[in-house]
Amino acid sequence: MLHSNLLRLVARGSSSRLMSTATKLTTVEVNDETGIATLTMNRPPVNSQNVQLLLDLQASISEIENNKSRGLILTSAHSNVFSAGLDIFEMYNTDVERLRTVWTELQNVWIALYGTSLPTAAAINGHAPAGGCLLATACEYRVMRPNFLIGLNEAQLGIIAPKWLMSGFTNVLPKRVAERALTQGRMFTTQEAFEAGLVDEIASSKEEAVEKCAAFIGSFAKVNPLARGLTKLQFRADNIKEFEKIREKDVADFAALASSPEVQKVMGTYLENLKNKGKK
Ligand SMILES: CCCCCCCCCC/C=C/CC(=O)SCCNC(=O)CCNC(=O)[C@H](O)C(C)(C)COP(=O)(O)OP(=O)(O)OC[C@H]1O[C@@H](n2cnc3c(N)ncnc32)[C@H](O)[C@@H]1OP(=O)(O)O
Numbered sequence: 555m556l557h558s559n560l561l562r563l564v565a566r567g568s569s570s571r572l573m574s575t576a577t578k579l580t581t582v583e584v585n586d587e588t589g590i591a592t593l594t595m596n597r598p599p600v601n602s603q604n605v606q607l608l609l610d611l612q613a614s615i616s617e618i619e620n621n622k623s624r625g626l627i628l629t630s631a632h633s634n635v636f637s638a639g640l641d642i643f644e645m646y647n648t649d650v651e652r653l654r655t656v657w658t659e660l661q662n663v664w665i666a667l668y669g670t671s672l673p674t675a676a677a678i679n680g681h682a683p684a685g686g687c688l689l690a691t692a693c694e695y696r697v698m699r700p701n702f703l704i705g706l707n708e709a710q711l712g713i714i715a716p717k718w719l720m721s722g723f724t725n726v727l728p729k730r731v732a733e734r735a736l737t738q739g740r741m742f743t744t745q746e747a748f749e750a751g752l753v754d755e756i757a758s759s760k761e762e763a764v765e766k767c768a769a770f771i772g773s774f775a776k777v778n779p780l781a782r783g784l785t786k787l788q789f790r791a792d793n794i795k796e797f798e799k800i801r802e803k804d805v806a807d808f809a810a811l812a813s814s815p816e817v818q819k820v821m822g823t824y825l826e827n828l829k830n831k832g833k834k
Contacts, residue, residue: 569587570583571584573617578606578610579596580593580594580595580596580607581596582594582617584623585768588772589624590623590768591626593614593615593626593627593629595607595611595631595636595637598631598632599632600635600681601635602638602641602644603640603685605644605655608660609659611663611667615670616666619670619672623672624672624673625672625768625774626670626672626693627674627675627677627767628667628690628693629763633679634680634681635681636678636679636686636689636690636702637689638681638686639683639685640685641656642824642825645821646818647818653813654805657805658805660688661718661797661805664718664719665797667693668692668794669794671783671787672783673694673771675693675695675696675697675767675771676690677767678698678702678704681702682698683703683706683707684708686704688719690704690753693722694770694786695767696753697753697756697762698744700745700756700758703741703742703743703744704741704744704752704753705742706723706735707740708736708739709738709739710738710739712817712820713811713820715736716800717796720732721793723735723736723752725793727752731750731751754770
């Protein structure tokens with residue numbers, strides 16, 4: 555009988571294996587020919603990041619690190635959203651302990667993805683605001699489908715994102731462009747993101763995006779994996795050290811901010827607008 559721990563199932567024909575995980579909101583599929591793992595977020599309708607999705611992402615990243623995959627491609631099971639960022643419903647009208655958990659698990663996913671020595675790429679097959687952009691920019695390479703939006707919109711929401719949350723973004727954009735985009739809370743269209751360097755390639759379908767991500771990961775085939783991984787981590791070491799220094803305080807700051815009546819009010823209005831948008 556199939557149990558959820560670590561059975562490997564033949565998924566589609568013989569060329570890829572669905573790695574069973576103890577999780578439900580993510581799946582991991584390893585391509586037998588390339589050895590590259592595709593990690594798919596599957597929390598309908600928009601992959602909003604609740605604690606369970608954040609935990610499942612961490613479990614899947616660990617699984618991919620442990621199963622000797624050659625690289626990781628992050629994508630979404632949905633047709634028009636990569637991830638809508640943090641689940642605002644989970645942060646609204648809740649207790650401080652829950653807010654601490656949400657933020658701790660967001661930190662944990664970010665550091666797992668940003669700090670892995672594996673080659674990583676995001677096949678961005680839909681919108682990627684806020685926490686969606688965070689995950690995409692934690693990866694080393696991004697391929698995006700046309701006519702979607704990506705960016706860190708926190709300033710638009712009246713919220714200041716901490717430095718670690720911006721660091722993937724500031725890694726890939728020139729400082730001046732990043733500063734302007736972050737202070738404006740700018741959402742880039744796919745084409746604008748490509749022109750600015752926020753995404754590396756545009757692909758007309760999810761399949762093409764995954765192929766392009768696989769080609770990026772394949773470009774390291776002749777590079778010693780240990781040398782590659784350590785070189786990557788040297789580039790990221792300063793951001794990681796800074797983050798480790800403040801991570802506890804950052805959780806406390808977030809919980810205090812997000813539980814404040816002012817921010818709770820903003821969230822309430824924002825959620826109302828999101829719900830009403832669906833009725834129009
Ligand atoms: C707003 C205040 C937040 C305060 C936070 C406190 C401090 C935070 C510090 C900084 C860190 C921030 C990290 C974050 O990630 S915050 C989250 C920001 N995310 C967004 O602003 C995205 C909001 N969503 C959208 O823009 C759009 O939904 C979309 C992703 C572009 C998709 O558009 P589409 O037209 O396809 O879909 P709908 O808008 O109709 O949505 C479908 C249903 O999904 C629900 N939904 C959407 N986004 C979220 C979300 N982030 N959390 C929970 N639920 C979400 C939406 O309500 C619809 O539900 P319904 O079908 O039941 O009506």
